[in-house]
Amino acid sequence: MPLVRTPVVGNSDRVTLAANPTRFRIHWAWVVAAVSFVAILGAAGFRSIPGVMMNPLHDEFGWSHGTVGLAMSVNMMLYGLTAPFAAALMDRFGVRPVLTVSLLLIATGSACSIAMTASWQLVLLWGVLVGIGTGSISMGFVATIATRWFDQRRGLVTGVLTAASATGQLLFLPVVAAVTTQHGWRWASMIVAAASLAVVPLVALFMRNRPADLGLAPYGATALAPGAPVPAGGFSAAFDGLRIGARTRVFWLLAGSFAICGMTTNGLIATHFIPAANDHGMPTTVAAGLLATIGILDVVGTVFSGWLTDRVDPRLLLLIYYVGRGLSLLLLPSLLSRRAEPSTWVFVIFYGLDWVATVPPTIVLCREYFGDRSPVVFGWVFASHQVGAAIAAAGAGWLRDLNGNYDLAFQLAAGLCMVAAALCLSIRKAQVTRPESIQADSSALP
Template sequence: MARFLHSVAAGPLATAEPLPQDQRVTQTVPGRAPRDIERTPRIHRAWWVALVAFVALVGAAAFRATPSVMIEPFHQEFGWSHGTISFAISVNIMLYGLTSPFAAALMERFGMRRVVAAALALVSAGSGLTVFMSASWQLVLCWGLLVGLGTGSMALAFVATVTDRWFVARRGLVSGILTAGTAAGQLVFLPLLAVVVDDHGWRPASLTVSAVALAAVPLVVLLLRDRPEDVGLTAYGATGPALHVAPATGAGRRAVTALTSAARTGTFWLLAGTFAICGASTNGLVGTHFVPAAHDHGMPVTTAAGLLAVVGIFDLVGTIASGWLTDRFDPRLLLAVYYALRGVSLTVLPLLLADQVHPPMLFFIVFYGLDWVATVPPTIALCREHFGASGPIVFGWVLASHQIGAALVAFGAGLTRDHFGSYDLAWIIAGALCAMAAAMSLAIRRGAVPAAAPSSG
């Protein structure tokens, strides 16, 4: 990832020439004399901030990759039903979404660095404590509450905050890269965790995730900065320094105020509805239940987990490409295409599940992987387009709907498996919901393009 960012930065992202005096930024610090600082170093600091954010998102995603490979071990060791285990997962997913808008507001008040470092520590604690549990309520507490709050504080609203503060140009591309960080966590850790669970049990896998999340904390503390102005720079692509006004209200009130204002518009409800279906058809269904569904057809857990890792590989490509497309095409049309294609793929999935990997299944994995979270960059763009400086916090609420949809389907699909003995009905319902989301995307009105200056959120 660092090599990719460096190669991109070597092109239009960098300049070796010092800027003339009239293109420099004057930084004034209370108690010190003003000083001129060049606006753009050789490699703009924004790209290094994006890299640190990417690593933090990977660390958070590491734990979110584990539920699908631990459902069967929990069921076998503790005798808990699929519905009981899915309930803990749904609490995690729900809190992941509901925490996001408040975390975005907390980042305004206390800074990204403090919030992200604390969130990683919370993820580490929640994952590590699961090794001591003996009752299902402890699974809900550790896996659901602690990790849900921690990962929610580093949710995709964090992506929106980084891109809004540090970038004016290339926002769509950077949104795609950072969103792909969540897939990279799955890509890097899911096959490893599946092997660890298969060979040594689920407890070493939980401790592995705990260590990875904790290891990312020093990197965040040392390298992440809240705003370009903190280091005497302007946002990448900006023509001048941002005018930041500190929020006059607390984080909670700021988040609620942004919601009540946005909720008066039909656009917000269309975005929230489509993103709820996005969560239902990705994290809630495939991310949680693909491995046990494939195992029901005789496929080894490690093989099924490997297929999800391949989804992560192609998600990197698809999400970054979606960010690039979002900078160039109508995001509403992109969303309609993404949801329609996803719906088709999910509808045919029950016909593809078997005890071994075959070419049609590989085609589904590649096709679905390209579309996994390709919806995020255009959804962030539409939030920015319609809600301006409050865009990151509004996106946090839209993400909350994403996780509510995911939580409901994660729980509902588990109950479906308990009642019918298979997941077939869940796949078909998800495909129909995606068709509905495609139509809703086309109903979103086109908003006014905001000014080029970066927002305060």
């Protein structure tokens, strides 16, 4: 990694952190990436709560699974819809303050839930506060860090930061489950709140908005990145990002394919894999273990996909990912049985590696086409992912009630994966333009 030897003058941040640049033997981009990883890790703690706490909340308050599900539905929608606004606010006010407020929202929602007595408080705290907080530290944030701080290794960094969410869930899930069983759900909520608060000092000390704040070029670049104009308002910039994207064909191709990604991961498998396995006689504990394995392999697959994205045409990668996912979903009903057969493990291994492998190539395509506006535009692409997940979560359940099994749901999902592959293949290489043309386009907006 290159030595940081650029003299720094003027800005107070620069003096504090780089008064003696030769002390730092790694590019500061890797420090920012490390802090971002820890922040996503801390925010991911809440994602392990709902499934573990559903029965304890029902036992104590009498709240139905539907009531808890409503809170998580609000959380899921806000998790997606917050991303573009958070990316725009990071442009307007900087990454550090937005990240700090987001972590405090998660901590507040988790900590205050120990005093709730009514179901509307659950929706407000878990759904609204935590939904906004976690949505602000999601894919839009990942895109912001990867595109601002890295000219090289962007795909790898995107993969690692994307995998941080799954890593956080894997770390917190056994802890939350054990604490809830032995000491009650309130202590588990406080652990999640403490984890979010613990990241705030790291963000305050080490996070910076852009490499230019330290007098540095992005990692792998030979010149300082030009400063982007500060938007007049965060929310207007978010809607401008939607308008810029919506008038281009590539945006709809990416948003459509990513919505199908959400349908076939969070919406279908994460929500309905266990009951589908139960329909075939598989015990819940075995099915849950298989789903946890998918989560473990998700980390490996995402990082490897990021590495591949730096070396292979991202359109080709997306084509392979969606076709493979579609074939595996088509075969899934015949792979499920009372036990975890070798064929079932083949599905689990592939689906785990493929789970969010689509994220790094999708972000890179956004960057190539939309330039400096890509974090905000990708935020809207990610919002489509969550909308797709919400539709599939409800639709697959309805099909199960209608037909008595999930076969049709898996078959429709397989067909949609082929549609997603076709959408990605339709992104012609000639469409990828220089960022300057996108900026010129955006300057023409009224």
